[in-house]
Amino acid sequence: MRPTALPWIAGTSALLLVGLAEAARRPYYGGTLRIGIRAQVRSLDPKESASDPAEFAIKLLLSPAVSGPFNIARWEPGKAATLVANDDYPGGRPFLDSIEIQMGRDLKDQALDFSLGKTDITETGERKGPLVNTLALVFEGDHIAAQLREALSLSIDRQTIQKVLLKDQGEATNALLPEWQSGYAFLFDKPRDVARARQLAGTAPLLTLTYDRQDATIRRIAERIAVNAMEAGISMRPVATANADVRLELLHIAALNDLAALLNKPPSPAGTSSYDAERSLLDGFHVIPVMHLPDSWAVSPRVHNWPDLANVWVNP
Amino acid sequence: MTFRTKLLLISSFSVAGAVALVTGAVLFSARRSFERIDAQRREGLLDQLRRELDAQGAEIGRAVDRAAASATVQQLLAGTADYDRAQAEAESQGLDFLDVVQTDLTIVSSAHWPARFGYKNDWPLAPEDWTAPDAFLARIPLPEGSAIALIAARPAAGGSRRNSSSLSDRLPACMRCYGFRLEK
Numbered sequence: 001m002r003p004t005a006l007p008w009i010a011g012t013s014a015l016l017l018v019g020l021a022e023a024a025r026r027p028y029y030g031g032t033l034r035i036g037i038r039a040q041v042r043s044l045d046p047k048e049s050a051s052d053p054a055e056f057a058i059k060l061l062l063s064p065a066v067s068g069p070f071n072i073a074r075w076e077p078g079k080a081a082t083l084v085a086n087d088d089y090p091g092g093r094p095f096l097d098s099i100e101i102q103m104g105r106d107l108k109d110q111a112l113d114f115s116l117g118k119t120d121i122t123e124t125g126e127r128k129g130p131l132v133n134t135l136a137l138v139f140e141g142d143h144i145a146a147q148l149r150e151a152l153s154l155s156i157d158r159q160t161i162q163k164v165l166l167k168d169q170g171e172a173t174n175a176l177l178p179e180w181q182s183g184y185a186f187l188f189d190k191p192r193d194v195a196r197a198r199q200l201a202g203t204a205p206l207l208t209l210t211y212d213r214q215d216a217t218i219r220r221i222a223e224r225i226a227v228n229a230m231e232a233g234i235s236m237r238p239v240a241t242a243n244a245d246v247r248l249e250l251l252h253i254a255a256l257n258d259l260a261a262l263l264n265k266p267p268s269p270a271g272t273s274s275y276d277a278e279r280s281l282l283d284g285f286h287v288i289p290v291m292h293l294p295d296s297w298a299v300s301p302r303v304h305n306w307p308d309l310a311n312v313w314v315n316p
Numbered sequence: 317m318t319f320r321t322k323l324l325l326i327s328s329f330s331v332a333g334a335v336a337l338v339t340g341a342v343l344f345s346a347r348r349s350f351e352r353i354d355a356q357r358r359e360g361l362l363d364q365l366r367r368e369l370d371a372q373g374a375e376i377g378r379a380v381d382r383a384a385a386s387a388t389v390q391q392l393l394a395g396t397a398d399y400d401r402a403q404a405e406a407e408s409q410g411l412d413f414l415d416v417v418q419t420d421l422t423i424v425s426s427a428h429w430p431a432r433f434g435y436k437n438d439w440p441l442a443p444e445d446w447t448a449p450d451a452f453l454a455r456i457p458l459p460e461g462s463a464i465a466l467i468a469a470r471p472a473a474g475g476s477r478r479n480s481s482s483l484s485d486r487l488p489a490c491m492r493c494y495g496f497r498l499e500k
Contacts, residue, residue, distance in 0.1 A: 160434060164399050220400075223431035226459075231435070237460075 027313040032098045033303065036105040036119040038214075040078035053133050053295050054123050056252040058101060061309070069094035069310040079103055095313035107214040114298055120314065121306065125298030127169045127217070131178045132295060134251045134259075135170075135221065137288040144207065144245055148234065149285035151200035152207075152246075154193045155232035156225055158290060165220050170293040176259055176278050178292040184275050188282065188289075197232035204234045210244035221290070222248045250293065369466065373451030377468045379409040384472040392416050392425045393472055402427040413456065413465060416472075429459055445469065 039055030044062050062072060062081060069091065070083035083099040105113065110122035139149055158172035171178060175185035207229075211222040225248065226236040236246075251259060260267050260281060268277035281287060299306050302315040383389055388405040391397035393416065406414035406427035414427035421437040439456055451468040 164433065220431065223459075227429075227431045227435065 027095050027304070027311070028316055029095050029313070030097050031095075031314040031316060032100055033096050033121065033312060033314055034119045035099065035101045035121045036110045036113050037101065037103055037123060038106055038110070040104045041081075042077040044075075053250060053252045057295065058103070061099075061101075061307075070096075070099060073098070089310070091310055094310050099309075110298075114300070117300070120300040120303050122298045123296055125296055127166070127294045127296045129294040131171055131180065131292040132253055133293045134173070134176055134178075134253055134289055135218070135291040135293055136176070136249060136251060137225070137246050137290060138249050139246050139286045139288075140243070146284055147200045147202075148204050148207075149288065151197040151204070151232055152229055152234055153285055153288040154190070154197035154200070155228045155234065156288070156290060157192055157228050159192075161221055161224055162291060165224060166217070166291070166293075170291045173289050173292050174282075176281060176287070176289050177253060177274075181253065182274060182278070187275070188278075194232050197234075201233045206235045206237055207246055208239045208241075208244040209236045209246050209248065210239055210242060211248040212250070213240065215250075217296075218248060218250065225290070248290075253292075369451075369453075372466055373468065376411070376451045376466060377449075377470070379411055380468045380470045383409045383411065383414060384470040389416055389472050393418075397425070399425050399433040400430040401425055403430060431459075439467075441469075 035058075037054040037058055039052040039058065041055050041058050041062075044059060058081075062083070069086055069089045071086050072081065073084040074080065074082035080103060081101040083101075085094050085097055087093050102119070105119075105122075107124055110119065111124045113119040114122045114124060137152065153174075158174075162168065162170055162172040173185060173188075174190050175182065175188035177185060179185040209222060209226060212218045222238060226238065229236050253259065260277075265281060265286075268280065272280075282289075297306075300314075304313050304315075305311040383405055386405055386409075388397060388401050392401055402414045402416050402425035406412070412428065415437055416424045416426075417437045418424060423433050423435055423437050426432045439454060441454060445452065445454070446469045448469065451466050453464060454467050455462050456465045456467070
């Protein structure tokens with residue numbers, strides 16, 4: 001081989017590599033996007049509020065406004081759904097041929113499916129993005145004294161939960177709506193006061209606490225809240241049953257009235273300001289906001305442009 | 317009373333007395349020997365328990381030494397490891413419980429109660445217990461009650477330094493549950 005051919009070979013190889021890289025970035029038509037979620041969506045009625053963030057996301061995905069590029073081809077309430085590309089979509093046919101949604105997959109199964117490449121999108125990823133969920137302690141009924149509920153709220157070390165347990169993700173809060181949504185969340189801020197909490201708690205009875213045991217993050221936060229409460233003289237025992245005194249719940253934030261519905265409270269009368277509506281929900285400490293958190297989605301590297309449905313494409 | 321009757325009564329009493337005396341003596345000596353055997357057995361068991369505790373204590377001491385010198389504990393003390401890393405270290409050293417604490421007894425990481433980081437360690441120990449070379453028994457608080465545990469405390473030295481204070485003045489305290497939980 002002539003030495004003069006070497007630059008030519010190197011140049012051609014470089015061009016080939018650049019071409020391959022470009023081809024890898026270019027959207028690919030076809031393929032199926034597979035989504036696994038834990039919630040069992042039974043109704044697509046937008047009037048029915050959904051507390052579970054994944055359930056909310058899937059309902060949104062299946063709503064005509066969002067799923068325009070796709071048509072619902074199969075709908076098995078609580079089990080599965082299939083969307084197929086809408087060839088007549090005014091904005092142009094989407095890249096994907098179809099989207100398959102599997103419901104009722106618990107987090108362990110989702111993690112396994114994701115690691116085996118059986119699912120492209122699951123709820124097992126890092127919490128990133130906008131703060132669209134509120135983690136809150138929700139009391140059922142009035143059988144726990146309001147003083148004790150307030151004591152529990154004052155005892156929680158939200159800053160440490162955010163800094164250490166969540167590694168700076170999310171936002172510590174005493175408000176239901178995040179600052180970006182309401183603009184007045186800071187008005188509900190109340191510093192931690194263990195001495196006052198101890199005073200209010202007095203000889204508190206044992207509280208039972210329930211939470212999503214599959215979600216490791218929620219479990220760690222619940223355990224920390226129990227330790228914080230213990231410092232204020234409140235004993236909390238985690239239980240697996242649903243009918244506990246208090247439950248730690250991740251609520252998807254849509255609007256205050258939706259939140260009121262989720263908390264079994266009547267909607268605010270017309271004309272009530274958003275601040276007053278939120279204040280009335282928080283009065284009595286039936287719900288104690290702890291953190292604002294982003295959604296948690298694990299997205300396979302083969303998926304591009306998620307969650308922009310019209311432009312999502314997957315590697316072949 | 318005839319002479320024959322008197323003779324019968326005297327001999328009967330003599331025989332009964334002799335039998336009672338012999339029975340009493342046999343009972344007494346049997347009890348003594350049972351008590352002696354029992355004491356020997358108890359001493360043997362206690363010796364065995366002490367030897368077992370010493371062996372377990374030495375083993376725990378070695379495990380705690382290894383944990384104190386481990387990279388995980390150094391990272392925890394340097395503030396570069398997650399708050400729940402003590403769990404993995406306790407598992408790898410075969411310790412049921414492990415607390416990594418600072419000199420002011422603030423928990424850096426707890427294997428058996430991860431959520432307690434940042435709180436003061438509240439084991440009912442005397443100051444000299446923290447520097448005791450041997451393992452000892454103590455009651456340890458747990459999320460659901462408490463447990464009797466054989467524990468050892470060791471200082472951790474070395475590691476990377478993130479601030480000016482010496483890390484050698486910080487103590488990891490490790491312990492091993494000896495087997496029975498006292499209360500729920």
